Amino acid sequence: MGGARLRWPRPRWREFMKVTLLSICEKLPPWVKQGFEEFAKRLQQKLPITAVDLALAPRGKSIDIKRTLLDEGQRMMLAVPKNSRVIALDVRGESWSSEVLSKHMGAWMQDGRDLCLLIGGPDGLAPQAITISHQRWSLGPLTLPHALVRIVVAEQLYRAVSMLGNHPYHRP
Numbered sequence: 001m002g003g004a005r006l007r008w009p010r011p012r013w014r015e016f017m018k019v020t021l022l023s024i025c026e027k028l029p030p031w032v033k034q035g036f037e038e039f040a041k042r043l044q045q046k047l048p049i050t051a052v053d054l055a056l057a058p059r060g061k062s063i064d065i066k067r068t069l070l071d072e073g074q075r076m077m078l079a080v081p082k083n084s085r086v087i088a089l090d091v092r093g094e095s096w097s098s099e100v101l102s103k104h105m106g107a108w109m110q111d112g113r114d115l116c117l118l119i120g121g122p123d124g125l126a127p128q129a130i131t132i133s134h135q136r137w138s139l140g141p142l143t144l145p146h147a148l149v150r151i152v153v154a155e156q157l158y159r160a161v162s163m164l165g166n167h168p169y170h171r172p
Contacts, residue, residue, distance in 0.1 A: 018114040019049040020081055020110060021153060024072050024121035025146045026056050031148040039154035046108075046161050054079060056121050065123055073126020076118060084116040086133045088125055089149065093136025101156055102163040104135075109164075119149055 040049050053074050057068040080086055085108055096104065108115055117137075119131050130136065139152060162169035 001127055010066065017047060017109050018081075019043075019157065020084065020114065021051045021119065021150060022048060022054065022076060022079055022116055023051065023119040023146060023150065024054050024056055024076065025119070028053070028147050030152075031152060035151040036154050039151070039158045042158050043154070043161060046165070047157060049157065050152060051077060059122075069123055069126040070128075072121055073128040076126065076129050077132060078117050080118075080132070081114055084114045085111060085135075085167075086116050086118060087129050087151070088118045088133035088136045089120075089139065090125060090133075090136040091138050091141065091143075093138040095138045095140055098156065098159050098163065102139075103158040105157070105160040106164050117153060119146055119153075121146075140147045 036051055043049050045164070054072070057071045059068060093158075118125055118133065120126070121131065139149065144152070159169060161167075
């Protein structure tokens with residue numbers, strides 16, 4: 001073969017599938033924005049990701065939490081981009097290794113739809129947000145602050161895309 005390098009075909013997926021990270025939260029500290037933007041910048045060529053924050057509904061002793069969750073759920077459902085695959089981040093969901101997430105990511109990219117990840121407020125996701133979800137993903141049994149979840153999810157998406165492209169970022 002005269003020294004020609006054999007190249008394995010790269011996986012075929014719909015490049016530029018967009019990801020929306022939809023979160024119910026209060027104002028986040030600057031370190032969260034910096035951490036998220038670092039991974040968003042790394043992902044922009046293969047998987048553009050955007051964080052959309054929805055205001056936290058009022059809470060207090062005299063406020064009915066069920067009504068609060070209903071309000072947050074309705075606003076979240078209206079903010080989900082049309083025709084998106086919806087993944088709820090939920091402690092009762094499936095825990096995925098980085099390798100399993102990478103396999104899901106490959107399938108989602110071939111699916112042709114954009115991806116919307118839902119992060120609930122301090123009382124979790126509204127029941128209607130769970131209902132519209134195609135899958136539920138748990139980051140594990142730990143309770144994590146929303147700020148940290150945003151960065152962990154962005155990093156794991158970057159890791160999954162890196163694995164699909166045989167990039168050395170992921171080292172088992």
